[in-house]
Amino acid sequence: MGLRGRLPGVVAALQDQAGDRAVSKRVEQRTRTRERVAAELAAQQRAERRRRLLLAVGAVVVVVVVIGGLVAIRLAGGEKKTATGPTGTADSSLITTLASIPAATFNAVGTGDVQGGPSQITAPALTEGGKPKVLYIGAEFCPYCAAERWPVTVALSRFGTFSGLGTTHSAADDVSPNTPTLSFHGTKFSSQYLAFTGVETTTNEKVNGQYAPLDTPTAADQKTFDTYNKPPYVQSAGSIPFVDLGGTFVSAGATYSPDLLAGKTQTEIADALKDPSSPIAKAIDGSANLYTAALCKLTNNQPAAVCSTDAVTAAAGKLGKS
Numbered sequence: 001m002g003l004r005g006r007l008p009g010v011v012a013a014l015q016d017q018a019g020d021r022a023v024s025k026r027v028e029q030r031t032r033t034r035e036r037v038a039a040e041l042a043a044q045q046r047a048e049r050r051r052r053l054l055l056a057v058g059a060v061v062v063v064v065v066v067i068g069g070l071v072a073i074r075l076a077g078g079e080k081k082t083a084t085g086p087t088g089t090a091d092s093s094l095i096t097t098l099a100s101i102p103a104a105t106f107n108a109v110g111t112g113d114v115q116g117g118p119s120q121i122t123a124p125a126l127t128e129g130g131k132p133k134v135l136y137i138g139a140e141f142c143p144y145c146a147a148e149r150w151p152v153t154v155a156l157s158r159f160g161t162f163s164g165l166g167t168t169h170s171a172a173d174d175v176s177p178n179t180p181t182l183s184f185h186g187t188k189f190s191s192q193y194l195a196f197t198g199v200e201t202t203t204n205e206k207v208n209g210q211y212a213p214l215d216t217p218t219a220a221d222q223k224t225f226d227t228y229n230k231p232p233y234v235q236s237a238g239s240i241p242f243v244d245l246g247g248t249f250v251s252a253g254a255t256y257s258p259d260l261l262a263g264k265t266q267t268e269i270a271d272a273l274k275d276p277s278s279p280i281a282k283a284i285d286g287s288a289n290l291y292t293a294a295l296c297k298l299t300n301n302q303p304a305a306v307c308s309t310d311a312v313t314a315a316a317g318k319l320g321k322s
Contacts, residue, residue, distance in 0.1 A: 008098055015093060015165075028298075030207055039251055040317060050154065051176065054105035054263065074258065075272050076299035088166055088167045089164070089165075089166060089167070090165040090166060090167045090182065090266070091267075093267075094164055094165075094266055094267060095157075095165055096165070096272055097138050097267075097271065097273070097274075098154055098157050098270055098273070099157040099158075099161070101154065101273050101274055101285065102274065103309050103311075104276075104303075104310040105273070105274055105275070105276045105285060106285055106288070106289055106309060106312075107309060107310045107311045108276035109276050109281055109282055109285040109286050109289065110286060110289065110311055110314060110315070111287075111289055111290060111311075111314070111315050111318055112281075112282035112283055112285065112286025112287070113256070113282055113283060113284040114169045114255045114256060114283065114287045114290060115252065115255055115256065115291040116251070116255050117251060117255050117287060117291070117318070117319065117320060118243070118245055118249035118250065118251045118290060118291060118294040118319055118320070119233070119234075119249060119251065119319070119320035119321055120248060120249050120319060120320070120321045121228065121233050121247075121248065121249065121250055123227075123228060123247045123248075124247055125246060125247045125248070125249035126224065126244055126245075126246050126248075127195070127247075128195035128197070128248070129195055130248075131193065131194055131195045132193075132194055132195070132245070132246035132248075132295075132299065133193070133194070133195040133196070133197065133244075133246060134152075134156065134194055134195070134196045134197070134243065134244070134245050134246065134295070135197050135199075135221055135224060135225075135242075135243070135244040136149075136152060136196070136197070136198045136199065136241060136242070136243050137199045137201065137203045137217060137221065137225050137229075137238045137240060137241065137242045137243075138185055138199070138200060138201070138241035138242070139185075139200055139202045139214075139240060140168050140170070140171075140183055140185070140200050140202060140203050140204040140209065140211075140214065141170060141171035141202055141203070141211045142170060142171075142174070142176060142240055142241065143170040143171075143174055143175055143176035143177075143179045143254075143258040144240070144241060144253055144254035144258060145170070145178060145181070145240055145241040145254075146169065146170040146176075146180070146181035146261070147168070147176075147181070147254040147255075147257070147258040147261065148241045148243070148251075148253075148254045148255065148267060148285075148287075149181050149182045149183070149184065149241070149254060150182065150254065150261075150269065150284045150288075150320045151283075151284050151285075151286075151287035151288040151290075151291055152241075152243060152288075152291060153165070153182055154273065154284060154285065154288035154291075155288040155289075155291035155292045156189060156191075156194070156196060156291075156295070157275045157304045158288075158292055158303075159193045159194050159295060159297075159299065159303070159306070160189055160190050160191025160192070160194060160196075161189070161191070161192065162187055162188070162189055163187070163188045163189075163190070164186045164187045164188050165182055165183070165184075166182060166183030166184070166185055166186065166187065167180075167181070167182055167183065167266050168181060168182070168183040168204060169181060169204060170204060170258065171204045171205075171206075171211070172204075173206075173279070175258075176257070176258035176259050176262065179258040179261050179262065180261055180264055180265060180266050180269060181261075181266075182266070183200055184198025184199070185198070185200040185214055185215055186198055193232075193295075193299040193303070194298065194299065197221060199215045199216075199217050199221065200214050200215050201213065201214060201215055201216070201217070201240075202214050214315040223249075224244055225242055225244075227253055228242075228244060228250050229242045233250050234250060234251075234253075235252070235253075236252070239252040239253050240252070240253075240281075241253070241254070243291075243310035245291070245294050245295060245298060246298040248294070248297060248298060249294040249297070249319065251291075255283070255287040255290070256283035256287060257283075260279060260280060260283055261280070264280075269284075273285055289312060289314075289315040290315045290318065290319065291314065292306065292307075292311075292312050293312050293313075293315035293316040293318075293319055294319055296312060296316070297319075298320065299317070305307070310322040
């Protein structure tokens with residue numbers, strides 16, 4: 001067969017080879033495309049895993065930091081940790097210290113540098129359960145209340161026993177901020193001589209811009225407050241703290257500056273009350289002597305071991321009259 005006869009076969013063979021190469025090339029391209037897509041998907045999956053891992057690690061770190069911060073605050077607070085809430089409970093040792101100030105210390109202090117104090121009024125007797133009643137109305141945010149709770153507690157501790165006494169501090173955004181103090185919220189007082197009602201109308205923490213409410217006076221106690229917490233019984237109307245002692249004496253405001261207690265813990269204040277040279281003792285024990293003298297008027301000078309001391313008899317002559 002001549003070249004002309006073989007030419008169609010050669011052309012067909014070349015066309016088949018070209019077709020095979022084209023098919024092979026398309027297959028190769030599709031394979032490369034699949035491999036590229038698979039690689040991109042794998043990379044995306046690895047990136048997503050890394051992102052989730054980082055988020056998880058970040059969340060753990062935040063939790064650890066928050067917990068660590070809370071622990072650090074608690075540890076740094078030390079003794080002050082009982083003075084950060086409105087309803088903390090006073091340690092029994094603190095209550096014992098307040099109730100065991102020696103008579104010699106009271107005598108050495110006298111009335112100290114006390115300003116003001118209970119003033120005698122003419123009013124119906126304030127009683128509860130057949131006993132003269134002491135009514136205290138204040139608020140936990142109030143720095144003057146913070147100061148005055150100390151001598152009120154010390155004086156009453158000479159006539160009976162507190163239970164459920166709290167610890168707190170005045171508001172952080174008021175004058176004399178964070179004055180360490182006690183709280184009468186939920187407190188009970190046991191005495192054969194006197195009855196006591198302590199009302200803390202608000203906490204020291206704000207909710208929607210207002211100090212959160214706490215205790216509500218009874219209608220009778222509110223009437224006493226409204227009637228006798230104004231001139232001529234006290235200097236200015238509505239002052240707190242307000243203390244009515246049996247309807248015979250009233251006191252409004254603080255008898256010394258709250259700044260005297262700045263930076264102290266409750267325990268440090270209580271310990272200072274046994275040192276007659278301490279400015280804190282001169283203020284708190286001195287004021288307590290005045291309150292004690294007023295209370296002795298209500299109890300017919302009982303107990304005699306308290307009411308017959310030199311400090312109390314001297315303080316009786318300094319009780320004011322409205």
